Amino acid sequence: MRKLENSELDRKSIEDFKKSEKTPLILVLDDIRSLHNIGSVFRTADAFLIEKIYLCGITAIPPNKEIHKTALGATETVAWEHAENVLDVITKLKSKKILTFAIEQVESAILLQNFKVENNQKYALVFGNEVFGVAQEAVAICNGAIEIPQLGTKHSLNISVSAGIVVWDLFQKMHFTK
16 A cells, blocks of 8 residues: 555646535534634535635635635635625525524534435535634524534534534535435
8 A cells, every 4th residue: 555646636626626516515604713723624625525615703714824724725716705794694595495504512403423414405504613602693593403422521623623524424425325
């Protein structure tokens, strides 16, 4: 066994990425403080051909050298938009029949392993602030909530780690378990 060279990885060009059929997932980042977390989410979104990222509230926007450190160019491939108010974004997405789910520990949350994706359905995943999580007002207007099961003492994960876990789970359910 040997590591593959970058030239063997068949990476898409920026143009090919933009023309590619996207995974029907939209990520909504609300009041994310860490520029490295933002960049990491962009990189994950690029890896799984995510349709779009909304950067809400105080979440920083590209171009930004600290975001670029972890995004490694993914801000050039993944579509993104800034919005002041996460509630407006959620309302707009729901009006387009996109199912919105807060990634949060709330009453009646669906455990990630039990979440079922529907064919031909687009989803938006709302991720909140590193300290306070998804704001209660945003949770209240989402179609539901998804919880990542955690068995240790902390019961919280870094937002970029949470995004990676949930995006991978939904991606594989959409593409590999039909």
